[in-house]
Amino acid sequence: MSELNIQGLSYRYERRQPLILEQVSLTVRTGEIVGILGASGSGKSTLLRLIAGLETPEQGTIRLGARVLSDARVEVPPADRGVGMVFQDYALFPHLCAGDNIAFGLHRMSRKERQLRQSELLELTQMTSYARRYPHELSGGQQQRVALARALAPGPSLLLMDEPFSSLDAELRQSIRTELRAILRRTGTTCLLVSHDREDVEAICDRTLVVADGVWEEGSASTTAADHEDKH
Amino acid sequence: MRASKIIRRYTNGWLIASLLGAAAILLPILYVMSGLLRPVNENWSAVKAYLLTDYVLGSAKLVLSTGLLATFMGVLLAWLVVGYTFPLRRFYRWALVLPLAVPPYIAAYTYGTMTSYTGIIQSTLRNQFDIRLPHGLIELSSTRGAMFTLSIFLFPYVFLLMRTYLERQSGSYIENGRLLGRSGWSLFTRVVLPISRPAIIAGAMLVTFEVLSDYGVASYFGVQTISTAIFQTWFGMYDIDSAMRLAAWLLVIIVAIFLMERLLRRNRRYGALSSRSKPLQPVRLRGWAAAAATAGCTLVFTIGFALPVAQLILWTGWTYSKVWRADFAHLLVNTLTGAAWATIIVMALAVLSAKAVRMFPLAGAYALSRLMTSGYAIPGAIVAIGILAVFIALDGWLSPLYVWLGRAEGALVLSMSLTMLLAGYVVRFMATGYNAVEAGYDKIPRAYTEAALTLGHRQGGVFWRVELPLLRQAILTGAALTFIEIVKELPLTLLLRPFNFDTLATRAYQYAIDERIYEAALPSLLLVALSLLSVAIVLRLERGRVR
Numbered sequence: 001m002s003e004l005n006i007q008g009l010s011y012r013y014e015r016r017q018p019l020i021l022e023q024v025s026l027t028v029r030t031g032e033i034v035g036i037l038g039a040s041g042s043g044k045s046t047l048l049r050l051i052a053g054l055e056t057p058e059q060g061t062i063r064l065g066a067r068v069l070s071d072a073r074v075e076v077p078p079a080d081r082g083v084g085m086v087f088q089d090y091a092l093f094p095h096l097c098a099g100d101n102i103a104f105g106l107h108r109m110s111r112k113e114r115q116l117r118q119s120e121l122l123e124l125t126q127m128t129s130y131a132r133r134y135p136h137e138l139s140g141g142q143q144q145r146v147a148l149a150r151a152l153a154p155g156p157s158l159l160l161m162d163e164p165f166s167s168l169d170a171e172l173r174q175s176i177r178t179e180l181r182a183i184l185r186r187t188g189t190t191c192l193l194v195s196h197d198r199e200d201v202e203a204i205c206d207r208t209l210v211v212a213d214g215v216w217e218e219g220s221a222s223t224t225a226a227d228h229e230d231k232h
Numbered sequence: 233m234r235a236s237k238i239i240r241r242y243t244n245g246w247l248i249a250s251l252l253g254a255a256a257i258l259l260p261i262l263y264v265m266s267g268l269l270r271p272v273n274e275n276w277s278a279v280k281a282y283l284l285t286d287y288v289l290g291s292a293k294l295v296l297s298t299g300l301l302a303t304f305m306g307v308l309l310a311w312l313v314v315g316y317t318f319p320l321r322r323f324y325r326w327a328l329v330l331p332l333a334v335p336p337y338i339a340a341y342t343y344g345t346m347t348s349y350t351g352i353i354q355s356t357l358r359n360q361f362d363i364r365l366p367h368g369l370i371e372l373s374s375t376r377g378a379m380f381t382l383s384i385f386l387f388p389y390v391f392l393l394m395r396t397y398l399e400r401q402s403g404s405y406i407e408n409g410r411l412l413g414r415s416g417w418s419l420f421t422r423v424v425l426p427i428s429r430p431a432i433i434a435g436a437m438l439v440t441f442e443v444l445s446d447y448g449v450a451s452y453f454g455v456q457t458i459s460t461a462i463f464q465t466w467f468g469m470y471d472i473d474s475a476m477r478l479a480a481w482l483l484v485i486i487v488a489i490f491l492m493e494r495l496l497r498r499n500r501r502y503g504a505l506s507s508r509s510k511p512l513q514p515v516r517l518r519g520w521a522a523a524a525a526t527a528g529c530t531l532v533f534t535i536g537f538a539l540p541v542a543q544l545i546l547w548t549g550w551t552y553s554k555v556w557r558a559d560f561a562h563l564l565v566n567t568l569t570g571a572a573w574a575t576i577i578v579m580a581l582a583v584l585s586a587k588a589v590r591m592f593p594l595a596g597a598y599a600l601s602r603l604m605t606s607g608y609a610i611p612g613a614i615v616a617i618g619i620l621a622v623f624i625a626l627d628g629w630l631s632p633l634y635v636w637l638g639r640a641e642g643a644l645v646l647s648m649s650l651t652m653l654l655a656g657y658v659v660r661f662m663a664t665g666y667n668a669v670e671a672g673y674d675k676i677p678r679a680y681t682e683a684a685l686t687l688g689h690r691q692g693g694v695f696w697r698v699e700l701p702l703l704r705q706a707i708l709t710g711a712a713l714t715f716i717e718i719v720k721e722l723p724l725t726l727l728l729r730p731f732n733f734d735t736l737a738t739r740a741y742q743y744a745i746d747e748r749i750y751e752a753a754l755p756s757l758l759l760v761a762l763s764l765l766s767v768a769i770v771l772r773l774e775r776g777r778v779r
Binding site: 049052053054077078079080081083084085087088089091093094095104105107108150151154 | 677679680682683684685686687688689690693697698701702
């Protein structure tokens, strides 16, 4: 796991459109879980896509640990960034079962290593008995766990989560949040999570960033998950 | 800086390969267009002075009359089966698409013979009922024959598009029209027609392009069109320059029609405001109205499908043993292997460029895809001339290599081979394969590709492990449709085939031209059977979309 450092990042979708991100700078320390809160269209998901390498920034630098992922000259392709991502609607491959979805990013390992890692992740997310099921045979919560396991499997230096609870109903949300925080803590994952729901962020994250009208500010830290844990 | 990073990021094997493919496809078309810039020869002056006006008028007359009649039939029948219920409606909902399975050039000589003095209709009336029809009453010949045949066998394009549109998106508009007191004719003209305009125009355009491309029907009925003129100047006068000039002019007309279509559809934004449109509840017809609706559909179905197919089956029975010889198996092998190779190339190129278009998020990629698929609107004869010219030039460049390999100086190797015909098929039918793959890609969320990229796979890995398995159905559908279109293709095959290379289509046409109509029945019937498969695929796809 490594520290994420972003300096002066700007981005716009098309040339004549206004900037959707303007001179954004932030740091996520190693092992820290940071939440980004903001309304739709505020650019928070775009920030994750830029970090993952799915979009090319107009300006700015993205560093992960000692590596430069993107600056004026360098643009590391997504496959080489070592950044895992959980997509809003999970994007589980419909033609692969849960186990194969989790093993999808382990193609550089030997078969034996791959099987071992797959079982580890299935166990971590309590999905062992569902390994042979296809995504459409899983509930929303189970799909979310598979998506998390798939993103964690290659051992990314940073995990990005884009609205990970938006497809879940309120009750399930509650239990999954607690589970997710436990898993992230257990694996010591550095994580950047995006949500428009304050409760999501407060339940999971150590620290919150709030985006409003293009301004990125540190949120009030009074009610973050870290505080809850401290109190206990 | 960002632009250069983006270009670097997306410039890869996929893009380069598909750009090369696009160039290869566009080259023959551009070559034809360049014909307009070359100096004219003596022949052309004669063609221009005495024949060109007739050709253009012949084409225009046929396009206008067929276009109007086919559109009228398609629109009326589509509204009938969507807006009303009557006996056999569910059957005619799909059965009225079946005339598409009868290639018009086959229908032309089938009907030409059936309606002649010795044909089944007149001889039955004469021998069984002693009725003698006045000469010229029902015989199909010249422009009347071509217009009838092309309208009856092409109207399903309009029918299918209009019916799909009405079934999927018109429910609330038409019901509102009914609530506001409109019914019958007034509902049809004030609501149904205006809202269906895009579907009607799209259908009418397909008919127009088919008529402009037609060679078989016009030449059988002796109608002078630009397409038949291209054949005449090429094979009659052996003047390829004038043929190319004619092709270029036809291309100009087609581009003009294309632009006109754009203009006609310019301000239509009333397609569907929501994807959750309510299906239309049809009104029940009773008594005479119901009987008339069933009778009308039955008449069109009988003329457009049942009658010609029954006639072909009967003729096949008469000549089966004579036509089904050792040589026929060879014919089948020619047809199927040629079509199979071309289909493989089309699908490979289609997948390659659809992937490149998906990866390259700029408008240029979309333009590339449109250019690569422009062949569908360009008549086979034009594609053939472009391909021939390019291949002869290629043979010229490769001449030193041929000499080195021991061939005579100036030998035509590529342009006498099957490669040339395959290239023609690829240019002409790229659209069929590409559109199927593109539709398949549209159904795969981009997040799948992005998820695979963040999991450490490169574009190649993403394609093989994620996209290809999900595209399988679309690729198979595209391949089946392309294959069948190629098997049916006549003018391109006639012009580009190597010496002594016959397919089902060319053999059927050859028999018909030689007035051996009964012998033409077996290859024609096989072509109809294959085309039925393609219609079944289209109907299945469309049913899936309606659901």
